[in-house]
Amino acid sequence: xxxxxxxxxxxxxxxxxxxxxIKKVLKQLGIDPKIIKRIVVAVYEAEVNxxxxxxxxxxxxQINSSEINVRVVDDGPGIxxxxxxxxVGFSTASKEVREMGFGAGMxxxxxxxxxxxxxxxxxxxxxxxLSFTNRF
Amino acid sequence: xNISDLAELTEAKIVVGDPKDPIxxxxxxxxxxxxxxxxxxxHMLVLITGLANLQLIRTVEMADIxxxxxxxxxxxxxxxxxxxxxxxxxxxxxxxxxFRASGVLYQNGIxxxx
Amino acid sequence: MKHxxxxxxxxxxxxxxxxxxxxxxxxxxxxxxxxxxxxxxSAERCVDCGNCLRACPVTAFYVEQDSLxxxxxxxxxxxxxxxxxxxQFPEVxxxxxxxxALFELGFTHIFEVEQPIDVLxxxxxxxxxxxxxxxxxxxxxPAVVRLIQCKYPSLVKQIISVKAPxxxxxxxxxxxxxxxxxxxxxxxxxxxxPCSAKMAAVKHPLGEKDxxxxxxxxxxxxxxxxxxxxxxxxxxxxxxxxxxxxxDGIIWSxxxxxxxxxxxxxxxxxxxxxxxKFLERLENGEVPExxxxxxxxxxxxxxGGILLTGNRFLTVERLQxxxxxxxxANKIEVEGTTSKLLKEKLEAEKIEPDYVFALDKDRVKSxxxxxxxxxxxxxxxxxxxxxxxxxNCHALAEDMVQGKAKMTDCVxxxxxxxxxxxxxxxxxxxxxxxxxxxxxxDADCNIKGGRNEGF
Numbered sequence: 233x234x235x236x237x238x239x240x241x242x243x244x245x246x247x248x249x250x251x252x253x254i255k256k257v258l259k260q261l262g263i264d265p266k267i268i269k270r271i272v273v274a275v276y277e278a279e280v281n282x283x284x285x286x287x288x289x290x291x292x293x294q295i296n297s298s299e300i301n302v303r304v305v306d307d308g309p310g311i312x313x314x315x316x317x318x319x320v321g322f323s324t325a326s327k328e329v330r331e332m333g334f335g336a337g338m339x340x341x342x343x344x345x346x347x348x349x350x351x352x353x354x355x356x357x358x359x360x361x362l363s364f365t366n367r368f
Numbered sequence: 369x370n371i372s373d374l375a376e377l378t379e380a381k382i383v384v385g386d387p388k389d390p391i392x393x394x395x396x397x398x399x400x401x402x403x404x405x406x407x408x409x410x411h412m413l414v415l416i417t418g419l420a421n422l423q424l425i426r427t428v429e430m431a432d433i434x435x436x437x438x439x440x441x442x443x444x445x446x447x448x449x450x451x452x453x454x455x456x457x458x459x460x461x462x463x464x465x466x467f468r469a470s471g472v473l474y475q476n477g478i479x480x481x482x
Numbered sequence: 483m484k485h486x487x488x489x490x491x492x493x494x495x496x497x498x499x500x501x502x503x504x505x506x507x508x509x510x511x512x513x514x515x516x517x518x519x520x521x522x523x524s525a526e527r528c529v530d531c532g533n534c535l536r537a538c539p540v541t542a543f544y545v546e547q548d549s550l551x552x553x554x555x556x557x558x559x560x561x562x563x564x565x566x567x568x569x570q571f572p573e574v575x576x577x578x579x580x581x582x583a584l585f586e587l588g589f590t591h592i593f594e595v596e597q598p599i600d601v602l603x604x605x606x607x608x609x610x611x612x613x614x615x616x617x618x619x620x621x622x623x624p625a626v627v628r629l630i631q632c633k634y635p636s637l638v639k640q641i642i643s644v645k646a647p648x649x650x651x652x653x654x655x656x657x658x659x660x661x662x663x664x665x666x667x668x669x670x671x672x673x674x675x676p677c678s679a680k681m682a683a684v685k686h687p688l689g690e691k692d693x694x695x696x697x698x699x700x701x702x703x704x705x706x707x708x709x710x711x712x713x714x715x716x717x718x719x720x721x722x723x724x725x726x727x728x729x730d731g732i733i734w735s736x737x738x739x740x741x742x743x744x745x746x747x748x749x750x751x752x753x754x755x756x757x758x759k760f761l762e763r764l765e766n767g768e769v770p771e772x773x774x775x776x777x778x779x780x781x782x783x784x785x786g787g788i789l790l791t792g793n794r795f796l797t798v799e800r801l802q803x804x805x806x807x808x809x810x811a812n813k814i815e816v817e818g819t820t821s822k823l824l825k826e827k828l829e830a831e832k833i834e835p836d837y838v839f840a841l842d843k844d845r846v847k848s849x850x851x852x853x854x855x856x857x858x859x860x861x862x863x864x865x866x867x868x869x870x871x872x873x874n875c876h877a878l879a880e881d882m883v884q885g886k887a888k889m890t891d892c893v894x895x896x897x898x899x900x901x902x903x904x905x906x907x908x909x910x911x912x913x914x915x916x917x918x919x920x921x922x923x924d925a926d927c928n929i930k931g932g933r934n935e936g937f
Binding site for chain 3: 390391392409410411412427429430431432434455456
Binding site: 233251252255257259260261262265266268269272273295296297 | 635636765766767837839840841845846848849852853856
């Protein structure tokens, strides 16, 4: 089953739509709640990253009977140093974003922690592409 | 294709339904497995099957299929006939095999569902 | 997934039900469909919250009960009722008068179920202190427990494994009678229920074969009987029957009645749709750190139970006033042996999840069906009118993939198909009749529908 979501940059009100829908699907499939929790956390963090740091993007989820593959693609501005971005506590969030309670620097490390496999690529001014897989 | 043409091509007897029924059949689906029957637009479809039991009529109702062609000389039971009448399904009985019935209809312009 | 055949106390009176959309739309688990002009409740999904009964414009729902005449079969006749029952009576009727009326009706012993509440409070506090996975959720409201089992299975482990007062009361009463030298065999225990959920929970307790009580009575039935015989003056002093009742016990079933024992680190939510919204957030982890959740399916807690007479807010007022006349629970000495025996009976059965919303037992088939649902939704008009006999378009689509409904059940699609010559008028009408019943659309002055009484 394929799900597609558009993520609007800067729109925090809508952030969480993708993780909410994915959670509903996984719940109806009867997947172990502990596994669902990990996936939902990862998807939510990925969504918020696009909202907080980019101009906008898309999230694709592929669900089959044994696993879920998620790919998140945004349109920029890209990550300068991926290794740095993966360290706990490092954040490039703007003041406004921090005031809303986001930008703690936990996003990418949290995704890595809650997924079975994760890859990330980025090109400055072009955008970032993040993929992860969770097995049921 | 209308019902009377369909009956003629497959040498079928119209057990339930009016030969002058205005329904136009465009597509056909052959199956003995009721679980394969689709749930989308089945409204101008004929189901070609050899499964002669009451479950057939019930499934056909749920799948919104208007016409059933029972092949291999199978006979519908009285129960099936009554239920088909009640629901408003057109039921035909043909001596042809499923392959022959399918082939004949395909040759005469009936399209597959997929 | 094994679906244990659940007993439900709430039933449809098919003589009164004429088939409309009110109950179907108010059900929190989409358990109701209209078939052949009557509301049909799916036993798998029903949580006994009673929203359907509230929504029905012609009172076509009722709660099964046992006849009061039964009590004559027993030498000693005990009535067990929640303290909330007293709150229904206008204040001219004192507790004493109500108790006397109950004796007049034939009962020999009276127990309000919240009497041994202190034992319960201690046990809950202990569980909370020991818990790793917080917040712990109260097991008080059986409708909420069932809701969590089917809609929020990830939270079942957080439901506190302690029984509710309605489970303990019978044990408490049996102990008290034993002290008087009366055996269980000579006694008839009758529980008075404020709602369908407790009716079902007491009649068929989770994990037990038989009910601990001998009969179940609807609270509104008993209210009527009491009002017939009640006198406006007290002759006897019945206060000894209430000596174990506490302030905490009286307000236990009201909003915050339980949560108040956990002051800052608890939340109280009443009303099942509010509970649903909250549990959704709890599952997402969007809720602050809490110890205890006091969740009640009815608005204003049991004061809003479907078997109560009168206005729920007035009932709450009266109970608040009543509670102030009683001491706090920790100031009451519940006699030694009773307390010990009750502590043993407190432990509740483990609660298991019940995956009733899955489209198929097989995950692969389930996924296929879910994809079909998405495709079907493209065809359906998304008006969510209920005209097909399902509460909304999503529900119809899910019914379709499970072979329980068809595309031409949709009243709007029927029009489209008629225009496209895909179905005949007869077929369309037949479909409407299979949902709404034959001749349903003929003129009938007895069928007038309901109105939103909010304005």
